[in-house]
Amino acid sequence: xxxxxxxxxxxxxxxxxxxxxxxxxxxxxxxxxxxxxxxxxxxxxxxxxxxxxxxxxxxxxxxxxxxxxxxxxxxxxxxxxxxxxxxxxxxxxxxxxxxxxxxxxxxxxxxxxxxxxxxxxxxxxxxxxxxxxxxxxxxxxxxxxxxxxxxxxxxxxxxxxxxxxxxxxxxxxxxxxxxxxxxxxxxxxxxxxxxxxxxxxxxxxxxxxxxxxxxxxxxxxxxxxxxxxxxxxxxxxxxxxxxxxx
Ligand code: BV8
Ligand code: ZN
Numbered sequence: 001x002x003x004x005x006x007x008x009x010x011x012x013x014x015x016x017x018x019x020x021x022x023x024x025x026x027x028x029x030x031x032x033x034x035x036x037x038x039x040x041x042x043x044x045x046x047x048x049x050x051x052x053x054x055x056x057x058x059x060x061x062x063x064x065x066x067x068x069x070x071x072x073x074x075x076x077x078x079x080x081x082x083x084x085x086x087x088x089x090x091x092x093x094x095x096x097x098x099x100x101x102x103x104x105x106x107x108x109x110x111x112x113x114x115x116x117x118x119x120x121x122x123x124x125x126x127x128x129x130x131x132x133x134x135x136x137x138x139x140x141x142x143x144x145x146x147x148x149x150x151x152x153x154x155x156x157x158x159x160x161x162x163x164x165x166x167x168x169x170x171x172x173x174x175x176x177x178x179x180x181x182x183x184x185x186x187x188x189x190x191x192x193x194x195x196x197x198x199x200x201x202x203x204x205x206x207x208x209x210x211x212x213x214x215x216x217x218x219x220x221x222x223x224x225x226x227x228x229x230x231x232x233x234x235x236x237x238x239x240x241x242x243x244x245x246x
Contacts, residue, residue, distance in 0.1 A: 002235045008227050011210060012243035014216060018097040020087055020173075023190025023201055026233045027107050030078035032071075036191060040114035041169040049075035052162045057129065061155055065146045068158045072123050072141035080111035083188065083215050083233035086241040099189065102190060102197050104160050117174040119167050124212075125159035128152060135159055167196060181206045185241070188214040188233045192221045200223070 004012075024034035035048055043124050046067070050056055057064045080088075088111040093095040100117040101108060106124050108116050126147075127135040134151040146155040161167050175197075179185055185204040192198045201221050213225040214236040224230045229236045 002231055002239045004229065004236075004239050005227060008212065008240075008242050009244055011184065012240060013246070015096075015244060016210070017181060018090060018184050018186060018244070019178040019182035019204075020090065020097065020099050020186045020188065021190065021197070022087065022099070022103060022108070022188050022236045023192075023197075024099075024103060024232075025189025026083045026087075027075075027078070027081075027105050028189065029083065029232060029234045030075075030082040030107055032074050032078050032105055033106070034189075034191075041197045048164055048225075052160070053164060054162050055164075057157055057162075061157075062145045064157075067199065068123065068160075069141045069143075075105045075107070075123060076141060078105075078107070080107045084108050084111035084113075086237035087111070087188075090237075090241050090244060091115070098174075099209050100175045100200070104158075105197065117171050117178065119161070119175060120169050121158070121160035121168070123158060127155040127159040128154050130154035135156065163195040172196065175200055176203070179209065180207065182209055183241055184210040184212060186212045186214065186237075187221060187225070188237065190215070190219070191217075192219040 028034050044233050051064055051067045084107050086168045087099060087108060091099050091113050094115040099108060099113055104120050106122055121243050125137050128149040130152060132149060132152040149156055155213055179200055185201060187201045201211050205224055211225045212227040213221050214229045214233050216230055216232055
């Protein structure tokens, strides 16, 4: 059983308002490869950073679509893990605990979380690659190539934020307000390398919030965080949940 630092346990017992920021590491134990791990898998010949761009889709829509279908299949086969369940339990009252994720897998929602700010979109939506505004949700990974947009002549693309694209403005605003309102910001399972998401914990530090990082590996945030818990999210989050709820 993981023992958290005594001073962190004492802080949690005061029931601080929380904001939890999550990244791919939280879903790793559900069998969903992290973004950086995906470079070593089936798609090792392509860097994810080469596939998750509007240019990649314009040059080879089929290849990009195949990659997203593969990722949808992995997510469909996986189940929410103890970290997702703890986060969902912590956020039963969104006014006391706000959730912000970089993940596109929808696993927090499958664990029962109702209000999740998604900074990078969602794998289970697809939208018009041009500007007609068509968007739909899907339940299956889908076969074949990118479907035609039912509204215009373009193709549909995954409704995710690719490198070089702006994040949804409302989601960024909601993330900032989650941090502003929180006393403690928990940053779990992210390499803290992709901006602007990686700037959120830094802003929290500037605002004087207590920042707790959970990651088995060090990241650029680790030396600055108030607490760096070098443990898998599936162990650290249930332990934090116990102290906060009791
Ligand atoms: C933008 C969605 C402007 C799609 C993704 C230099 C400085 C600053 C910025 C830049 C720069 N050069 C370029 C940029 C911009 C760029 C950027 O940040 N690049 C980086 C790489 C330098 N950012 C952008 O392009 C963003 N847009 O800036 O727009 C703009 C403004 C106006 C108008 C037009 C444009 C858009 C970025 C969004 C990219 N989309 N995903 C998809 O998923 O297919 S990125 C991708 O990285 C992921 O999907 C995820 O969303 C994101 C972050 O990854 P992590 O979640 O952190 O995952 P990672 O694999 O890296 O790490 C996993 C961690 O988990 C590891 O640390 C590991 O140790 C840990 N772990 C493992 N197991 C566990 C665990 N932790 C806990 N428990 C475990 N069990
Ligand atoms: Zn269209």
